[in-house]
Amino acid sequence: MYDIIIIGAGPAGLTSAIYARIANKKVLLLEAKVYGGQIVNTLEIKNYPSIKTISGFDYATNLYSQAMELGAEIKFEKAVNVENYPDKKVVETRENKYEAKTIIIATGCERRKLSLPNERELIGRGISYCATCDGSFYKDKTIAVVGGGLAALEDALYLSDIAKKIYLIYRGDSFNHEIIASKVTSKPNIFIMYNSNIKAINGATKLESIDVVGNNEEVTLEVDGLFIAVGQIPENENFRKLVDMDDRGYIIAGEDCKTSCEGIFVAGDSRIKTLRQLVTATSDGAVAATNAIKYINTKLNN
8 A cells, every 4th residue: 555646647646655765654646647747848938946947857957866766656657536535545547556655636628729730749849828928038029819718818918928928819899807807908019819729830949920801801820929718628527526625626725735535635726716827836746745744644654
Protein backbone atom coordinates (compact mmCIF):
# COMPACT_ATOMS: atom_id res chain seq x y z
CA MET A 1 0.00 0.00 0.00
CA TYR A 2 1.16 3.50 -0.85
CA ASP A 3 0.90 6.43 1.52
CA ILE A 4 -0.16 8.79 -1.28
CA ILE A 5 -1.29 8.16 -4.82
CA ILE A 6 -1.11 11.29 -6.97
CA ILE A 7 -3.25 11.23 -10.10
CA GLY A 8 -1.58 13.44 -12.67
CA ALA A 9 2.10 14.28 -13.18
CA GLY A 10 1.89 17.92 -14.17
CA PRO A 11 3.50 20.68 -12.09
CA ALA A 12 0.94 20.29 -9.27
CA GLY A 13 1.28 16.51 -9.09
CA LEU A 14 5.06 16.49 -9.34
CA THR A 15 5.37 19.15 -6.65
CA SER A 16 3.11 17.05 -4.41
CA ALA A 17 5.39 14.09 -5.00
CA ILE A 18 8.47 16.12 -4.04
CA TYR A 19 6.91 17.29 -0.77
CA ALA A 20 5.61 13.83 0.05
CA ARG A 21 8.96 12.15 -0.57
CA ILE A 22 10.81 14.74 1.54
CA ALA A 23 8.42 13.67 4.32
CA ASN A 24 9.44 10.06 3.62
CA LYS A 25 6.05 8.95 2.36
CA LYS A 26 5.65 6.16 -0.18
CA VAL A 27 4.38 7.85 -3.34
CA LEU A 28 2.93 6.65 -6.63
CA LEU A 29 2.25 9.02 -9.52
CA LEU A 30 -0.26 7.91 -12.15
CA GLU A 31 -0.07 9.78 -15.46
CA ALA A 32 -2.28 9.06 -18.47
CA LYS A 33 -0.13 10.87 -21.05
CA VAL A 34 3.31 12.43 -20.50
CA TYR A 35 4.76 14.10 -17.45
CA GLY A 36 4.69 17.88 -17.27
CA GLY A 37 1.13 18.59 -18.36
CA GLN A 38 0.34 21.54 -20.62
CA ILE A 39 3.49 23.44 -19.63
CA VAL A 40 5.63 21.23 -21.89
CA ASN A 41 4.09 23.04 -24.89
CA THR A 42 5.32 26.44 -23.70
CA LEU A 43 8.47 27.47 -25.57
CA GLU A 44 9.58 29.96 -22.93
CA ILE A 45 8.57 30.60 -19.31
CA LYS A 46 9.42 34.06 -18.04
CA ASN A 47 7.08 34.56 -15.09
CA TYR A 48 8.18 31.86 -12.64
CA PRO A 49 9.94 33.32 -9.58
CA SER A 50 13.77 32.95 -9.50
CA ILE A 51 13.95 31.45 -13.01
CA LYS A 52 14.57 34.21 -15.56
CA THR A 53 13.73 32.06 -18.54
CA ILE A 54 13.33 28.35 -19.25
CA SER A 55 11.45 26.25 -21.78
CA GLY A 56 8.36 24.43 -20.61
CA PHE A 57 9.93 21.11 -21.57
CA ASP A 58 13.10 21.79 -19.57
CA TYR A 59 11.11 22.98 -16.58
CA ALA A 60 8.92 19.87 -16.61
CA THR A 61 11.93 17.60 -17.05
CA ASN A 62 13.74 19.21 -14.12
CA LEU A 63 10.66 18.84 -11.93
CA TYR A 64 10.18 15.21 -12.99
CA SER A 65 13.86 14.38 -12.38
CA GLN A 66 13.72 15.94 -8.93
CA ALA A 67 10.69 13.85 -7.95
CA MET A 68 12.22 10.66 -9.32
CA GLU A 69 15.59 11.25 -7.61
CA LEU A 70 13.77 11.66 -4.32
CA GLY A 71 12.24 8.21 -4.79
CA ALA A 72 8.76 8.82 -6.17
CA GLU A 73 7.39 6.03 -8.34
CA ILE A 74 5.53 6.73 -11.59
CA LYS A 75 3.36 4.57 -13.82
CA PHE A 76 1.99 5.82 -17.10
CA GLU A 77 -1.54 4.54 -16.63
CA LYS A 78 -4.88 6.36 -16.72
CA ALA A 79 -6.91 6.33 -13.52
CA VAL A 80 -10.46 5.39 -14.48
CA ASN A 81 -12.07 4.90 -11.06
CA VAL A 82 -11.45 5.59 -7.39
CA GLU A 83 -13.14 3.78 -4.50
CA ASN A 84 -13.22 5.19 -0.98
CA TYR A 85 -13.14 2.79 1.98
CA PRO A 86 -12.84 3.56 5.71
CA ASP A 87 -9.29 2.22 5.88
CA LYS A 88 -7.97 2.83 2.36
CA LYS A 89 -8.50 4.28 -1.11
CA VAL A 90 -8.35 2.14 -4.23
CA VAL A 91 -7.38 3.58 -7.60
CA GLU A 92 -8.23 1.52 -10.64
CA THR A 93 -6.47 2.01 -13.96
CA ARG A 94 -7.07 0.18 -17.20
CA GLU A 95 -4.25 -2.18 -16.25
CA ASN A 96 -4.10 -2.43 -12.46
CA LYS A 97 -5.52 -1.56 -9.04
CA TYR A 98 -3.51 0.33 -6.43
CA GLU A 99 -4.18 0.98 -2.75
CA ALA A 100 -3.26 4.09 -0.79
CA LYS A 101 -3.96 5.88 2.47
CA THR A 102 -4.64 9.18 0.69
CA ILE A 103 -5.11 10.49 -2.83
CA ILE A 104 -4.24 13.77 -4.49
CA ILE A 105 -6.12 14.54 -7.71
CA ALA A 106 -4.00 16.69 -10.02
CA THR A 107 -5.34 15.86 -13.46
CA GLY A 108 -5.52 19.49 -14.59
CA CYS A 109 -7.51 20.87 -17.50
CA GLU A 110 -7.41 20.62 -21.23
CA ARG A 111 -7.69 23.87 -23.15
CA ARG A 112 -10.61 23.77 -25.52
CA LYS A 113 -9.26 23.82 -29.07
CA LEU A 114 -10.59 25.30 -32.29
CA SER A 115 -9.86 21.94 -33.95
CA LEU A 116 -8.37 23.58 -37.04
CA PRO A 117 -5.47 22.27 -39.15
CA ASN A 118 -2.13 23.74 -38.07
CA GLU A 119 -3.40 24.67 -34.61
CA ARG A 120 -1.51 22.07 -32.62
CA GLU A 121 1.67 22.46 -34.70
CA LEU A 122 1.85 26.20 -34.02
CA ILE A 123 1.30 26.09 -30.26
CA GLY A 124 4.12 28.15 -28.81
CA ARG A 125 4.92 29.50 -32.27
CA GLY A 126 2.27 32.16 -32.38
CA ILE A 127 -0.64 30.28 -30.84
CA SER A 128 -1.23 30.49 -27.10
CA TYR A 129 -4.00 29.62 -24.66
CA CYS A 130 -2.69 31.83 -21.84
CA ALA A 131 -2.48 35.61 -22.16
CA THR A 132 -0.80 36.18 -18.79
CA CYS A 133 1.79 33.50 -19.60
CA ASP A 134 2.74 34.59 -23.11
CA GLY A 135 1.45 38.13 -23.56
CA SER A 136 4.84 39.74 -22.92
CA PHE A 137 6.21 38.19 -26.13
CA TYR A 138 3.86 40.36 -28.22
CA LYS A 139 4.81 43.87 -27.15
CA ASP A 140 3.84 46.35 -29.87
CA LYS A 141 2.70 43.55 -32.17
CA THR A 142 -0.60 42.74 -33.87
CA ILE A 143 -2.50 39.85 -32.34
CA ALA A 144 -5.94 38.24 -32.24
CA VAL A 145 -8.04 36.88 -29.40
CA VAL A 146 -10.85 34.43 -30.15
CA GLY A 147 -13.73 33.93 -27.75
CA GLY A 148 -16.55 35.88 -26.18
CA GLY A 149 -16.71 34.76 -22.57
CA LEU A 150 -15.24 36.42 -19.52
CA ALA A 151 -11.81 34.85 -20.07
CA ALA A 152 -11.59 36.19 -23.64
CA LEU A 153 -12.63 39.68 -22.55
CA GLU A 154 -10.11 39.66 -19.71
CA ASP A 155 -7.40 38.43 -22.08
CA ALA A 156 -8.15 41.17 -24.60
CA LEU A 157 -8.12 43.82 -21.89
CA TYR A 158 -4.86 42.52 -20.44
CA LEU A 159 -3.19 42.32 -23.84
CA SER A 160 -4.37 45.80 -24.84
CA ASP A 161 -1.66 47.28 -22.62
CA ILE A 162 1.01 45.20 -24.38
CA ALA A 163 0.11 44.73 -28.03
CA LYS A 164 -0.21 47.45 -30.66
CA LYS A 165 -3.42 46.11 -32.18
CA ILE A 166 -5.87 43.40 -31.14
CA TYR A 167 -8.62 41.72 -33.13
CA LEU A 168 -11.26 40.23 -30.81
CA ILE A 169 -13.07 37.57 -32.81
CA TYR A 170 -16.42 36.49 -31.42
CA ARG A 171 -19.13 34.33 -32.97
CA GLY A 172 -21.93 36.17 -31.12
CA ASP A 173 -23.34 39.66 -31.54
CA SER A 174 -23.14 40.90 -27.93
CA PHE A 175 -21.27 40.16 -24.70
CA ASN A 176 -22.87 39.02 -21.43
CA HIS A 177 -20.37 40.60 -19.05
CA GLU A 178 -21.39 44.25 -19.39
CA ILE A 179 -18.87 45.93 -17.07
CA ILE A 180 -15.73 44.37 -18.52
CA ALA A 181 -17.23 44.46 -22.03
CA SER A 182 -17.58 48.23 -21.76
CA LYS A 183 -13.91 48.47 -20.81
CA VAL A 184 -12.95 46.34 -23.79
CA THR A 185 -15.04 48.33 -26.26
CA SER A 186 -13.54 51.59 -24.98
CA LYS A 187 -9.99 50.49 -25.79
CA PRO A 188 -8.87 52.18 -29.04
CA ASN A 189 -6.52 49.35 -30.01
CA ILE A 190 -9.12 46.55 -29.69
CA PHE A 191 -11.14 45.89 -32.85
CA ILE A 192 -14.13 43.63 -32.25
CA MET A 193 -15.31 41.31 -35.01
CA TYR A 194 -18.82 40.14 -34.11
CA ASN A 195 -20.57 37.17 -35.72
CA SER A 196 -17.19 35.86 -36.86
CA ASN A 197 -15.24 32.61 -36.77
CA ILE A 198 -11.71 31.62 -37.63
CA LYS A 199 -11.72 29.43 -40.72
CA ALA A 200 -7.98 28.79 -41.14
CA ILE A 201 -4.66 29.24 -39.35
CA ASN A 202 -1.78 29.97 -41.72
CA GLY A 203 1.96 29.52 -41.30
CA ALA A 204 4.62 26.88 -41.76
CA THR A 205 7.02 27.25 -38.84
CA LYS A 206 5.23 30.12 -37.11
CA LEU A 207 1.86 31.85 -37.23
CA GLU A 208 1.59 34.27 -40.12
CA SER A 209 -2.12 34.98 -40.58
CA ILE A 210 -5.66 33.78 -39.93
CA ASP A 211 -8.68 33.58 -42.21
CA VAL A 212 -11.83 34.95 -40.57
CA VAL A 213 -15.37 34.45 -41.86
CA GLY A 214 -18.18 36.74 -40.74
CA ASN A 215 -21.01 38.93 -41.97
CA ASN A 216 -21.00 37.23 -45.37
CA GLU A 217 -17.35 37.96 -46.08
CA GLU A 218 -13.95 36.38 -45.54
CA VAL A 219 -10.82 38.31 -44.62
CA THR A 220 -7.21 37.35 -44.01
CA LEU A 221 -5.62 39.04 -41.01
CA GLU A 222 -1.86 39.18 -40.68
CA VAL A 223 -1.16 38.59 -36.99
CA ASP A 224 1.89 37.76 -34.90
CA GLY A 225 -0.09 35.92 -32.25
CA LEU A 226 -3.42 34.21 -31.67
CA PHE A 227 -4.78 33.75 -28.16
CA ILE A 228 -7.49 31.11 -27.98
CA ALA A 229 -9.90 31.63 -25.08
CA VAL A 230 -12.87 29.42 -25.83
CA GLY A 231 -12.90 27.59 -22.51
CA GLN A 232 -11.23 24.79 -20.62
CA ILE A 233 -12.30 21.23 -19.93
CA PRO A 234 -11.39 19.91 -16.45
CA GLU A 235 -10.34 16.28 -16.59
CA ASN A 236 -12.35 15.22 -13.56
CA GLU A 237 -15.16 13.14 -15.00
CA ASN A 238 -13.88 9.89 -13.46
CA PHE A 239 -14.18 11.41 -9.97
CA ARG A 240 -17.70 12.81 -10.22
CA LYS A 241 -19.19 10.23 -7.82
CA LEU A 242 -16.35 10.67 -5.38
CA VAL A 243 -16.05 14.42 -4.69
CA ASP A 244 -18.25 17.49 -5.04
CA MET A 245 -17.85 19.55 -8.22
CA ASP A 246 -19.31 22.75 -9.56
CA ASP A 247 -21.51 22.87 -12.64
CA ARG A 248 -18.46 23.16 -14.92
CA GLY A 249 -16.80 20.03 -13.55
CA TYR A 250 -14.16 21.66 -11.33
CA ILE A 251 -13.60 20.00 -7.97
CA ILE A 252 -14.80 22.12 -5.06
CA ALA A 253 -11.97 22.81 -2.63
CA GLY A 254 -10.57 25.83 -0.82
CA GLU A 255 -6.98 26.96 -0.37
CA ASP A 256 -6.38 23.93 1.88
CA CYS A 257 -6.98 21.69 -1.17
CA LYS A 258 -9.35 19.45 0.81
CA THR A 259 -12.24 17.92 -1.11
CA SER A 260 -15.63 16.82 0.22
CA CYS A 261 -14.24 13.30 0.68
CA GLU A 262 -11.99 12.88 3.71
CA GLY A 263 -8.47 11.86 2.80
CA ILE A 264 -8.77 13.00 -0.80
CA PHE A 265 -7.13 16.25 -1.88
CA VAL A 266 -6.96 18.19 -5.13
CA ALA A 267 -4.20 20.37 -6.56
CA GLY A 268 -3.78 22.64 -9.55
CA ASP A 269 -6.16 23.42 -12.38
CA SER A 270 -8.55 20.60 -11.40
CA ARG A 271 -10.06 22.66 -8.58
CA ILE A 272 -12.14 25.82 -8.53
CA LYS A 273 -9.86 28.86 -8.42
CA THR A 274 -9.53 32.36 -9.85
CA LEU A 275 -6.01 32.04 -11.26
CA ARG A 276 -4.61 29.07 -13.14
CA GLN A 277 -0.88 29.58 -13.54
CA LEU A 278 2.27 27.52 -13.15
CA VAL A 279 3.08 29.15 -9.82
CA THR A 280 -0.41 28.48 -8.41
CA ALA A 281 -0.26 24.86 -9.56
CA THR A 282 3.02 24.21 -7.73
CA SER A 283 1.69 26.07 -4.70
CA ASP A 284 -1.37 23.81 -4.65
CA GLY A 285 0.89 20.79 -4.94
CA ALA A 286 2.77 21.82 -1.82
CA VAL A 287 -0.43 22.52 0.13
CA ALA A 288 -2.16 19.30 -0.92
CA ALA A 289 0.84 17.16 -0.06
CA THR A 290 1.34 18.88 3.30
CA ASN A 291 -2.29 18.30 4.27
CA ALA A 292 -2.22 14.72 3.01
CA ILE A 293 0.87 14.08 5.16
CA LYS A 294 -0.85 15.66 8.16
CA TYR A 295 -3.92 13.49 7.54
CA ILE A 296 -1.80 10.33 7.51
CA ASN A 297 0.21 11.27 10.58
CA THR A 298 -2.66 12.50 12.76
CA LYS A 299 -5.74 10.55 11.70
CA LEU A 300 -4.43 7.25 10.39
CA ASN A 301 -1.33 6.62 12.49
CA ASN A 302 -2.91 7.23 15.89
